[in-house]
Amino acid sequence: xxxxxxxxxxxxxxxxxxxxxxxxxxxxxxxxxxxxxxxxxxxxxxxxxxxxxxxxxxxxxxxxxxxxxxxxxxxxxxxxxxxxxxxxxxxxxxxxxxxxxxxxxxxxxxxxxxxxxxxxxxxxxxxxxxxxxxxxxxxxxxxxxxxxxxxxxxxxxxxxxxxxxxxxxxxxxxxxxxxxxxxxxxxxxxxxxxxxxxxxxxxxxxxxxxxxxxxxxxxxxxxxxxxxxxxxxxxxxxxxxxxxxxxxxxxxxxxxxxxxxxxxxxxxxxxxxxxxxxxxxxxxxxxxxxxxxxxxxxxxxxxxxxxxxxxxxxxxxxxxxxxxxxxxxxxxxxxxxxxxxxxxxxxxxxxxxxxxxxxxxxxxxxxxxxxxxxxxxxxxxxxxxxxxxxxxxxxxxxxxxxxxxxxxxxxxxxxxxxxxxxxxxxxxxxxxxxxxxxxxxxxxxxxxxxxxxxxxxxxxxxxxxxxxxxxxxxxxxxxxxx
Ligand SMILES: *[C@@H]1O[C@H](CO)[C@@H](O)[C@H](O)[C@H]1NC(C)=O
Numbered sequence: 001x002x003x004x005x006x007x008x009x010x011x012x013x014x015x016x017x018x019x020x021x022x023x024x025x026x027x028x029x030x031x032x033x034x035x036x037x038x039x040x041x042x043x044x045x046x047x048x049x050x051x052x053x054x055x056x057x058x059x060x061x062x063x064x065x066x067x068x069x070x071x072x073x074x075x076x077x078x079x080x081x082x083x084x085x086x087x088x089x090x091x092x093x094x095x096x097x098x099x100x101x102x103x104x105x106x107x108x109x110x111x112x113x114x115x116x117x118x119x120x121x122x123x124x125x126x127x128x129x130x131x132x133x134x135x136x137x138x139x140x141x142x143x144x145x146x147x148x149x150x151x152x153x154x155x156x157x158x159x160x161x162x163x164x165x166x167x168x169x170x171x172x173x174x175x176x177x178x179x180x181x182x183x184x185x186x187x188x189x190x191x192x193x194x195x196x197x198x199x200x201x202x203x204x205x206x207x208x209x210x211x212x213x214x215x216x217x218x219x220x221x222x223x224x225x226x227x228x229x230x231x232x233x234x235x236x237x238x239x240x241x242x243x244x245x246x247x248x249x250x251x252x253x254x255x256x257x258x259x260x261x262x263x264x265x266x267x268x269x270x271x272x273x274x275x276x277x278x279x280x281x282x283x284x285x286x287x288x289x290x291x292x293x294x295x296x297x298x299x300x301x302x303x304x305x306x307x308x309x310x311x312x313x314x315x316x317x318x319x320x321x322x323x324x325x326x327x328x329x330x331x332x333x334x335x336x337x338x339x340x341x342x343x344x345x346x347x348x349x350x351x352x353x354x355x356x357x358x359x360x361x362x363x364x365x366x367x368x369x370x371x372x373x374x375x376x377x378x379x380x381x382x383x384x385x386x387x388x389x390x391x392x393x394x395x396x397x398x399x400x401x402x403x404x405x406x407x408x409x410x411x412x413x414x415x416x417x418x419x420x421x422x423x424x425x426x427x428x429x430x431x432x433x434x435x436x437x438x439x440x441x442x443x444x445x446x447x448x449x450x451x452x453x454x455x456x457x458x459x460x461x462x463x464x465x466x467x468x469x470x471x472x473x474x475x476x477x478x479x480x481x482x
Contacts, residue, residue, distance in 0.1 A: 087121065104239045105472060106145075190214075213475075216397070218395055237468060253360065285371060379459060383460075393426075
């Protein structure tokens with residue numbers, strides 16, 4: 001989700017040497033991966049892929065030629081195509097968002113096929129681990145959709161990535177759209193951002209698109225205020241799999257068995273602790289400093305609370321225990337007479353299939369982020385009927401209400417101090433109010449549970465896959481009809 005991370009992470013990935021099309025070779029890669037080739041063979045495949053890219057015909061041409069010879073059955077289908085291009089094989093924020101749309105459309109659109117669906121990997125490097133970890137159904141669907149044959153003039157392309165990846169891309173990736181914009185029926189950019197504005201280059205790239213889809217009203221205003229043509233900006237919310245994230249389906253994960261105690265001591269001989277859970281990448285934007293300070297100043301050992309952090313590195317090492325101790329030592333937070341309230345870190349990989357069980361083990365979810373695009377963990381927690389404390393700014397304002405959560409007030413706006421978006425503004429959530437809210441949630445469990453139930457109702461009503469699939473289908477149908 002964070003554009004600045006693109007292209008810099010996983011060591012296990014390849015660099016594309018060319019901007020030519022390579023769908024055919026991607027298929028070869030898929031096959032290679034699914035037959036569990038060894039590492040050596042993996043590099044051979046890369047070589048093969050490189051060779052194919054430089055010699056094979058362009059994907060869409062390949063697809064177009066294919067469609068001339070396709071079986072009579074497909075004539076019954078619509079000739080229109082939606083080619084969804086996203087980091088499907090990367091496992092980042094945009095990738096998982098794209099999967100959620102594709103699965104929603106596939107499951108809920110088949111009865112009314114006003115267009116056919118095709119996918120293409122674009123926008124970030126592939127991760128072998130991610131592909132291997134995908135459920136069998138998703139892999140099967142990926143094969144199927146990679147083979148959909150489309151004609152350029154009848155294709156609506158969705159470029160689902162950060163604008164820097166759009167044609168012409170600022171880094172090595174298959175460009176989106178794959179040739180000039182005018183070759184396609186329409187080209188849509190799907191993107192978002194976590195600060196108060198969009199930089200001028202991204203604005204230019206957005207205005208080259210026929211439409212720009214953003215997930216929230218927050219983005220509609222920040223994009224328009226930054227100079228994106230208002231007639232192009234369309235809000236399309238993000239789906240959440242409410243059947244998968246269903247609290248009735250799971251037994252809580254035994255978190256004590258996978259979490260490391262990094263501060264304080266275990267609550268022994270007490271009734272079980274009130275568990276606050278937070279899920280985030282270890283970066284300043286996520287406000288982990290605000291969370292730790294609020295929690296440690298508000299609670300002590302005798303309060304019977306515990307804070308569990310599921311985190312992973314973001315351009316850092318994995319030694320979160322020491323980062324937390326360093327933070328506490330360099331702050332002026334004093335250890336309470338009764339001892340620290342405990343903090344646990346979960347830094348092992350939690351399989352997607354275990355994620356609902358982790359939420360199930362918590363009493364409340366808390367993350368005082370400075371800025372979010374959409375905020376997947378909030379929505380997942382809400383779908384799991386957890387009371388959520390989240391900063392009342394940026395993307396999450398799309399779904400946080402006083403009835404379904406605890407929106408955390410903002411003290412002031414502050415400047416982004418590092419990275420390519422230096423000078424943009426984001427929010428500084430209130431430490432004082434976060435302390436009050438955490439205490440309040442813990443002391444009013446019935447109210448908190450009622451908010452959690454309302455949260456799930458709202459997620460089902462607004463963001464369940466069939467609802468969002470219908471929103472997408474309607475927009476695309478209107479575009480095709482034009
Ligand atoms: C959250 O922000 C909205 C404006 O975006 C405001 O109307 C609302 O009162 C705020 N809620 C809280 C609890 O601060």
